[in-house]
Amino acid sequence: MREPRASKGFFAKPFSARPQVGAAITIGPMSMRLKIYTDPAFASPANPMQCAMLLPFFGREERAFWSADTNAFDSYKKSGLGYFELAGSMDEADVVVLPGTWHRYLQDGTTNVALRFAQKAAEAGKQIVVFHERDYDFKFPAANALLFTPTVEKDRQPNEFGLPAWVPDHTNGPAPLRQKQQRPSIGFCGQVKRPTAKTRLKQFARTSLPYLSDIRMSGHSASLRENFQHKFLRAQAVQTLLDHPGVDTHFVLHGDFFAGADQKSTADEKTVARQSALETFLSNLADSDYSLCVRGIGNYSLRFYEIMAAGRPPLFLDTNCVLPYDFLIDWQKELVWVPQAEHQRAGQILADHHAGLSAEQFVDQQRRAREIWEDWLSPDGFFRNFYRHFRAP
Known part of the structure; x- marks a missing residue:
């Protein structure tokens, strides 16, 4: 070990x-x-x-x-x-x-x-x-x-x-190693909610009206205030990266969870749709230098663990997340870390990180991501x- x-x-x-x-x-x-x-x-x-x-x-x-x-x-x-x-x-x-x-x-x-x-x-x-x-x-x-x-x-x-x-x-091993190019490429494949008048109203109610800020189950409550505060963070992050001139973006955006697979009529159709969505996601990972990682409903990202398993360095937008073994691992040094107060600088943080790597360091960070997943995650x-x-x- x-x-x-x-x-x-x-x-x-x-x-x-x-x-x-x-x-x-x-x-x-x-x-x-x-x-x-x-x-x-x-x-x-x-x-x-x-x-x-x-x-x-x-x-x-x-x-x-x-x-x-x-x-x-x-x-x-x-x-x-x-x-x-x-x-x-x-x-x-x-x-x-x-x-x-x-x-x-x-x-x-x-x-x-x-x-x-x-x-x-x-x-x-x-x-x-x-x-x-x-x-x-x-x-x-x-x-x-x-x-x-x-x-x-x-x-x-x-x-x-x-x-x-x-x-x-998913692939019984990491994605193929990529070699450093002058400009960083970043991928994302997943659900992105765009704000509408209705969703904005719901967000306001959940974050501003106290009696709507709790979800209750069996007498134990957990706040939804923070969940809805970050409801559109993915959309904001995607737009921030699209707007940055020094970053190449490979984005596959879906309006529904798992590309709408769960909306299929039969179990067989759902299975086929999920497999198709997974293959698209893995292809997006393999074709990108980095992958965007943003929380979902909960203050964590399922995608983060899949990205690490594939051996791709995540561009990690922190929202005061709790990651495993944070008393042993300095996650801010292991990931391309975007502090909560600097989300609007995500593109520049990525560009600066990439520019500071040698060709060998660029390859090594891919191996390191996979190694951390194998050993700790x-x-x-x-x-x-x-x-x-x-x-x-």
Whole structure:
């Protein structure tokens, strides 16, 4: 396993600004295997599916359509037993794991089951690992919880950590390496919402009227104010790059999610449409030096993980995002980072970054993107390093 490399933007220790968790657990360099305890009886009774972490031990996982029936978890299923060991009781475990994902309990209206299990862990003096894999920033209301989530809209808590989107390795390896040209090319293939009078009115209501700023599910709320604040950010970013004279743009813009595949009448038609949209996306990645990465409904980008897997450096428009292992990885140095206050300068930031690279550095940043995905963001890489969240400072 490759260790973090300080010369490439990695820190040897967690950021001092991030409070550390798991103080009762001491795991040294020679002890990377966590002893975990779970109980499938505390999965959601309506849909008793397990979180991805438990795949090596249980076979009924919940998948989104972008990872269902793909190779996303193939490697982790084989190697996961080397990263975790099932403990026979809570007392024997380093940490407890909620068997289902938090959004599953929320959607099923069975949050009381999850909270009972968290309480049992607390009574045993254990922390409980909770995974939440959907767009909205729903907190887990238990003091002993460690919440792993792809999206945090605001008020990040010390017990909240970044979680990758579980994307497959679509091409079983990175896209072919590109050689440096004088001008950078940037691709984007996806949904872009253009503002209309109706959508502007909805945006105003969600961001300015307090009683419309919350979405509620099973008694736990997550703010929509920030979601709608960034509703048209992709369209703005696309226009900013189109307007920049020093950047070549390769944009394939759709008005609907997944190029409207979900609007097809039959399951077979949806499958064909999704495959066609995926092929267009992958072709766009292969034909571009960089790829635009902007948040969607949630404060994260599924596309970011696909871009990294393909070995393409993302032009990353930050919106106060929480990325995995940000206590070890200096993401601002690893990506072509556009700070939130400088979104209108995205084209110039990209042009300056590209101009500052040698031909060798240009190629190396492609290899580096793929390497980071393999080592830290793929299911296998993420869980291989999972013990680091509990490592004593």
